[in-house]
Amino acid sequence: MPWLPTVAAPPSPTRVQVAWLRPASLQGSSTATKTSDATNAMPQTAKIPAFRPRSAVARATANAAAEGPHYSVRIDDMRAHLFAVELRLATPDPQGQEFWLPVWIPGSYLVREFARHVLRVEARCQGKPVALRKVAKNRWRAAPCQGPLQLSWTVYARDASVRTAWLDATRAFFNPSSLLLAAAGWEAKPHALHILPPASQPGWSVATTLPAAQVDARGFGLYQASDYDRLIDHPVEMGRLLRLQFRAHGTPHEMVIAHADRLRGEVDAKRLRADLKSICETEIALFEPERPRAPFKRYAFLLAPTASGCGGLEHADCAALICAESDLPHPRDGAERSAGYRQFLGLCSHEYFHAWNVKRIRPQALTPYDLERENTTGLLWLFEGFTSYYDDLILRRAGLIEPQQYLDLLARAINAVQATPGRQVQSLADASFDAWIKFYRPDENTANATVSYYTLGGLFALALDLTLRSRSQTTLDDVMRLLWQRYGRDDAPLYGQGVAEDALPALVREVSGLDLRGLFARHVHGRDELPLKRLLASVGVRWSQGKPDALSSLGLRLDDAQGWPQVRQVLAGGWAEQAGLAPGDILLAINGQRASPEQLKRLHARGRGGDVWQAHVMRDARLVQLQAMLPAPAPGPVALSVAATAAAGAARRRKRWLGV
Incomplete structure (x- = not known):
C-alpha cells in the first residue's frame, strides 16, 4: 500500500518489499563531465562549480528524495580507514525509529555481518541527544522524539574485496550495503545520498551508476535512488580514476580504473576498450538478437587493480572488479592476449552476463531479497553455473580467444571437477542450497564433501547445450532468451515474480520440444557423471587423457x-x-x-x-x-582438441557452436 510522508510509518517486515527493478528506473543524470567514446583522459581537477540540477526531472527527484532518508558520507580518517555517515529522517516513527544494516550483499551468498564494522552510533533530535539502544546484532532503536531525527556513525573500511568497503590514502570504495543503515518502514521511499569531497585529495573524483541529482565536475554531490534496494545496488569508487568510455549497441559504457596515477601509460586503453565493446555487444545480441538493446541506460565496470587477485560482484548496471595489475593489457604487449588478460576478460564477461542472469532474471526464492538473513535457493547452478559457461564462450564468439584456447578452458573445468570427490556426495541443487554454509566456508574437507555450483553448473550448461544442439534445432541460447522474455524484460509476463525452483525443464521443453526431465533428475538433483565425452564427440571435439598426476x-x-x-x-x-x-x-x-x-x-x-x-x-x-x-592408477587429466576428422553433422554442429 502507498506510504504518506505526513504519517509516521511503522517498521517494515524484514523482507523488504520494493518495486521490481525496471530499466526505466535506472535512468538518471550522468556526472557533470561528459566525454566521447575516444576519451582516455584523467578527470578534470579544476575549480569546482556550484551544484546545479541536471534537469527539471532531477530537481523533482531530488525533492522527492528529501521526503525520505537522506544520507551523507564523508571520509573521516584515511589513516584509520574510517568513513563518517549521517542519516537525516524528517518524520521518524513516533513509537521509536529502528535502523538496520544488511548482513549480506546480493551476489555473495554468505552472512558477512557488516554491522561488526559499525562504530559510535549516535542519535540527535533538534540538537539534543536521543537515547539509542541496540536491539539485534544489526539493529538499533532510537527513543521516540518530536521532530527530525539525525543518526550518525562511523564505519571501519579495510576489506580489499568487492563486497564491502575500503579506504586509504590512495582510493575509497564502498558498497552502500556496508555503510548505510536502513530506516525501518522507509525502505520503499526515495533515498538521497550526498557524497562529500575529501579536502586533502583535490585530484579525486567519483564513479558510480547511482542517478545524480546535483553533482560537481568531479562527481561529488547529491545522488538519489527510488528505494533502499536500488540504493545499495550501486557501489561507489573514489580516487584518481582512469575512465575508458565506449558504446555497445548505442548504450554508454565505461571502464573506471582506480590508481590512475600509477597506471598512466601502463594500460593499453585502445585494446581494452575494443575488447570490452566486443564482449558487451555479443551479450546484448544474445538476449535481444532482432533488435539489440541493453536493459540499462548506462553501465560501468569499476576496477581496482592489485598486486594479485581476481574477483567481481554483479550489480544491475555495473560491476565491481579486482584483478592483478599484470593482467591488464600493456601498450607494448604483442598481438597475443596473455593468459592473465584472457582471465580478466572472462571475469568482465561473467559479471556483465549477470546483468541479465540473476539481476533481472532472478530466482523466486530471492524475490524480494531478505537482507537480514540467508535466502536459500537450489538454483545457483543456473544463475552462477550457466553464467560460468557463457563467460568464456562469449570470449570465443567475440573473437577474443581461439578455439583451442576455449577448449583448454573447458578441459581445465572438467579436470577441476574430476579432482573433486565431493561431486559424488553433493548434488548441484544441494550445492546451491548449501552455499551459505559450505561453498563460502571452505575447510580441509571441502573437496570431499562439496562441489562447485559454478564449475559443475557450467559443465551441466555445456551438457544441456550440446544435448539441444544434437537432438533439436535449438540451443541453450534459446532457453536463455525465453527466460529473459518470460521473467526479465520490463514487458515480461512474469516480470518480478522470479524463476521457480522447478521451472527450467518445462522451459527447455517449450523451446525444444524435448522432455529432458531425466537429465535434470540425474545431473542436477542426482549425482550422476555428466556424459561429456560423448556429447563433445557429437560436436567434433576429441577427448584424450594424459598420465595421472x-x-x-x-x-x-x-x-x-x-x-x-x-x-x-x-x-x-x-x-x-x-x-x-x-x-x-x-x-x-x-x-x-x-x-x-x-x-x-x-x-x-x-x-x-x-x-x-x-x-x-x-x-x-x-x-x-x-x-x-597403492590403489590402481587414477585417470589422467583430460585434454580437448578439434577432431581432425568428424562426421558431417558433428562438423556442422561444431561450426555453429565453436565457429570452427
Whole structure:
C-alpha cells in the first residue's frame, strides 16, 4: 500500500518489499563531465562549480528524495580507514525509529555481518541527544522524539574485496550495503545520498551508476535512488580514476580504473576498450538478437587493480572488479592476449552476463531479497553455473580467444571437477542450497564433501547445450532468451515474480520440444557423471587423457612447511586416506627416503597398484608411522582438441557452436 510522508510509518517486515527493478528506473543524470567514446583522459581537477540540477526531472527527484532518508558520507580518517555517515529522517516513527544494516550483499551468498564494522552510533533530535539502544546484532532503536531525527556513525573500511568497503590514502570504495543503515518502514521511499569531497585529495573524483541529482565536475554531490534496494545496488569508487568510455549497441559504457596515477601509460586503453565493446555487444545480441538493446541506460565496470587477485560482484548496471595489475593489457604487449588478460576478460564477461542472469532474471526464492538473513535457493547452478559457461564462450564468439584456447578452458573445468570427490556426495541443487554454509566456508574437507555450483553448473550448461544442439534445432541460447522474455524484460509476463525452483525443464521443453526431465533428475538433483565425452564427440571435439598426476593419484594436496611437505588436504579414496594421513601432518619420509614432491613423483612413476608404501610423519610433535596399499592408477587429466576428422553433422554442429 502507498506510504504518506505526513504519517509516521511503522517498521517494515524484514523482507523488504520494493518495486521490481525496471530499466526505466535506472535512468538518471550522468556526472557533470561528459566525454566521447575516444576519451582516455584523467578527470578534470579544476575549480569546482556550484551544484546545479541536471534537469527539471532531477530537481523533482531530488525533492522527492528529501521526503525520505537522506544520507551523507564523508571520509573521516584515511589513516584509520574510517568513513563518517549521517542519516537525516524528517518524520521518524513516533513509537521509536529502528535502523538496520544488511548482513549480506546480493551476489555473495554468505552472512558477512557488516554491522561488526559499525562504530559510535549516535542519535540527535533538534540538537539534543536521543537515547539509542541496540536491539539485534544489526539493529538499533532510537527513543521516540518530536521532530527530525539525525543518526550518525562511523564505519571501519579495510576489506580489499568487492563486497564491502575500503579506504586509504590512495582510493575509497564502498558498497552502500556496508555503510548505510536502513530506516525501518522507509525502505520503499526515495533515498538521497550526498557524497562529500575529501579536502586533502583535490585530484579525486567519483564513479558510480547511482542517478545524480546535483553533482560537481568531479562527481561529488547529491545522488538519489527510488528505494533502499536500488540504493545499495550501486557501489561507489573514489580516487584518481582512469575512465575508458565506449558504446555497445548505442548504450554508454565505461571502464573506471582506480590508481590512475600509477597506471598512466601502463594500460593499453585502445585494446581494452575494443575488447570490452566486443564482449558487451555479443551479450546484448544474445538476449535481444532482432533488435539489440541493453536493459540499462548506462553501465560501468569499476576496477581496482592489485598486486594479485581476481574477483567481481554483479550489480544491475555495473560491476565491481579486482584483478592483478599484470593482467591488464600493456601498450607494448604483442598481438597475443596473455593468459592473465584472457582471465580478466572472462571475469568482465561473467559479471556483465549477470546483468541479465540473476539481476533481472532472478530466482523466486530471492524475490524480494531478505537482507537480514540467508535466502536459500537450489538454483545457483543456473544463475552462477550457466553464467560460468557463457563467460568464456562469449570470449570465443567475440573473437577474443581461439578455439583451442576455449577448449583448454573447458578441459581445465572438467579436470577441476574430476579432482573433486565431493561431486559424488553433493548434488548441484544441494550445492546451491548449501552455499551459505559450505561453498563460502571452505575447510580441509571441502573437496570431499562439496562441489562447485559454478564449475559443475557450467559443465551441466555445456551438457544441456550440446544435448539441444544434437537432438533439436535449438540451443541453450534459446532457453536463455525465453527466460529473459518470460521473467526479465520490463514487458515480461512474469516480470518480478522470479524463476521457480522447478521451472527450467518445462522451459527447455517449450523451446525444444524435448522432455529432458531425466537429465535434470540425474545431473542436477542426482549425482550422476555428466556424459561429456560423448556429447563433445557429437560436436567434433576429441577427448584424450594424459598420465595421472602423482599427488592427485595419491589423494594429497600439500603445502610447504619450512622445506618439508605438509598435508593440506586428504582426498577421499586415495592412498593418503587409506594410510591415515591427516591435514597438518608433516611428511618426513616415504619408503625410507626423505619426502618431497619430486620424490613422490619418482616413486609414483615406478609404483604399481598393490604396492605397500610406508610414510613417516610428524603429528602433534610426535613421530607417526603409517602405511597403505597403492590403489590402481587414477585417470589422467583430460585434454580437448578439434577432431581432425568428424562426421558431417558433428562438423556442422561444431561450426555453429565453436565457429570452427
